[in-house]
Every structure is written in C-alpha cells, then in structure tokens.
Amino acid sequence: MYIATMTTHHLHKLIWMSRPLMQAAEACVEAGLEDTALTVRMRAVLEILRQHGDQTVPDIAARLEIKRQYVQLMVNETLSGGFVAQRVNPRHKRSPLITLTEQGSALIERIILQELALxxxxxxxxRAEDIATALDVVQAVTSKLKDLSGGTK
Structure with a gap:
C-alpha cells in the first residue's frame, strides 16, 4: 500500500485547489466588470493587447493557451464593442493585427487598477516571500504537468 508523503499530499491538494481558485478569481473579475460592457473573455483580450501591444488572433490564442477559433469569437466581441480595431498586418495579409482603441485602452487600465487594489x-x-514562493511552485508544477502531457495548453 502506498502512503503519500506530506509533500505529495500537499502538492496534490495544491493542484486540485487551482480550479476553485480560478472560479473565485473569475467571479471577482466578473463582478468588477458589472458597470462595463465587457465579459471576462473580452477582458482577457484587452489585457493581452495592453501587455503585449498589437497582436494577431493566433498570437492572442498562443498567449492565452486556448484555441484560435475560440479567440476569434472573443476578438469579434471586442471589435463589435469598439474596444479594439483591426489594422493591416505587414507580415501577413490574411491575419490582421488587433489593436486597442482609446476606449478599450482606457477601460482596461481602469479595470487593472481596480484589480490591483483588490x-x-x-x-x-x-508575506511577499510567501507569495513569491507560491508563484514559483505553481509555475514549476504547471510546466512539469505540461511536459508530462506533451502539450503546451
């Protein structure tokens, strides 16, 4: 009979706590978007553009680690809301660059400031050291799980 060590038990619990953590975080993000016309997924597009500048849909998909087709729907929503615009991509004629509009830029800045206050x-x-250690552990575990699964998503 296998008896898990305390470290193994805690690591297992940490991994399984990621789902409730993400659900709680998403609920807080959603609550913070109540007075905007944004959904959580539209906010994700704006955040990527804020952090990385103009991107193509495949670039955004890679950064979010989700399928391009799903990101295209997310981008379409932000386009129709006037939060982003398309511009010609000199590197790829059929894959336009998505760029923040003034409205989108101002909105995501306001949202990020609210979230940082929270x-x-x-x-x-x-303690700052505890948060840094937790971040290091989560990043390392995520990387190892991706390696084991043979994927990046």
Missing part, C-alpha cells in the same frame, strides 16, 4: 487588499496579510 490584490493589495487580499495580499495584505501575506
């Missing part, structure tokens, strides 16, 4: 409130009871 993170400051939540993180006030944690």
């Amino acid at each position: 993170m400051q409130e939540i993180g006030g009871s944690f």
Whole structure:
C-alpha cells in the first residue's frame, strides 16, 4: 500500500485547489466588470493587447493557451464593442493585427487598477516571500504537468 508523503499530499491538494481558485478569481473579475460592457473573455483580450501591444488572433490564442477559433469569437466581441480595431498586418495579409482603441485602452487600465487594489487588499496579510514562493511552485508544477502531457495548453 502506498502512503503519500506530506509533500505529495500537499502538492496534490495544491493542484486540485487551482480550479476553485480560478472560479473565485473569475467571479471577482466578473463582478468588477458589472458597470462595463465587457465579459471576462473580452477582458482577457484587452489585457493581452495592453501587455503585449498589437497582436494577431493566433498570437492572442498562443498567449492565452486556448484555441484560435475560440479567440476569434472573443476578438469579434471586442471589435463589435469598439474596444479594439483591426489594422493591416505587414507580415501577413490574411491575419490582421488587433489593436486597442482609446476606449478599450482606457477601460482596461481602469479595470487593472481596480484589480490591483483588490490584490493589495487580499495580499495584505501575506508575506511577499510567501507569495513569491507560491508563484514559483505553481509555475514549476504547471510546466512539469505540461511536459508530462506533451502539450503546451
């Protein structure tokens, strides 16, 4: 009979806690979008563009680690809302660059500031070193699981 070590048990619990963590985070993000015309998935597109500048749909999909077809739907929503625009991509005629509009840029800046204030409130009871260690562990576990599954998504 296999008896898990405490480390193994805690690692297993950490991995399985990622789902409730993401659900709770998504609920908070969604609540923060109530007075906007954005959905959580539209917000994700705006955040990628804010962080990385103009991107193609395949670029956004790679950064979000989700399928290009799904990202195309997300981009279409942000286009119709006036939060992003398309511009000619000199490197690829059939894959336009998606760029933030002034409206989209101002909105994502406001949202990020709200979220950072929330993170400051939540993180006030944690030591910076503990948060850094947790981040390192989650990144390492994610990388190893991706390697084991043979994928990047």
